[in-house]
Amino acid sequence: MTEGVPAGRDMAASKGSTLAAVAAGGAVGSLGRWGVGLLATGAVWPTLLVNVTGALTMGLLVAWLAAGERHPLVRPAVSVGLLGGWTTFSSFALDAHGLAGDGLGGLLGYLALTLGLGLGAALLGLVVGDRLWDGSASADETVTEEEL
Template identity: 40%
Template sequence: MMKSLILVAAGGAFGASLRYLLGVGVYRLTGGPTGFPVAIMMANVLGSIAMGFFVVWAAHRGLTHLSPFVMTGVLGGFTTFSAFSLETVTLFERGEVWQAGLYVVFSVGLSVFGLMAGLWVARGVFL
């Protein structure tokens, strides 16, 4: 358990650092803020591609023991959207189309609502 926790933490630090560097790179390439979250979208898409590739590659090579470091750690630190995408596709592949649709709608909707609620509470407390 402790070994897995250390691997997840190390991977998370690495993934978060990659996300930060991606943001810096996009900022430099575009000359500043673009008004559209390009770096976040890129992290989400790249992380989802990497998650999909890793799931198949690790299973094919018998390397699923690397999942805590790569999937939960690196890709979780880079983007949590990759795990969300994997769960959605898994539901679709199992033929659970309605559940996949509900998962997408509720995950996005409740997450946005949760963020708004957090902002509302924090602004009420601190401002």
């Protein structure tokens, strides 16, 4: 408890700061995703691009967070806010539904490509991040944090 401040007040300020960090990150990520949709052509390519780059970034972020102490607002701002706004499961599901009408081959290809590239990008981010930041801490501990 801070001197002269009631116990509940410190927690509320912390939650307010976290809320603001998530909101700011979400605004940036959502605007970025919208911009990619304007620039990229094709029905499913913008969604594939943001989801794969988001997975790569999440892998890098987890490795970076595991490598040392970071400001407590970095994790919620970037993982929940920025990457939550950047990536999109709802558009992925809608794109898959649209492709289902064109035949099973296109749908299965899109699903496999998205899952394969997304998982591969996340693992690549973890490996590259671990080498970049010489992570001695376990990324598994970072992944289990509730904000991710």
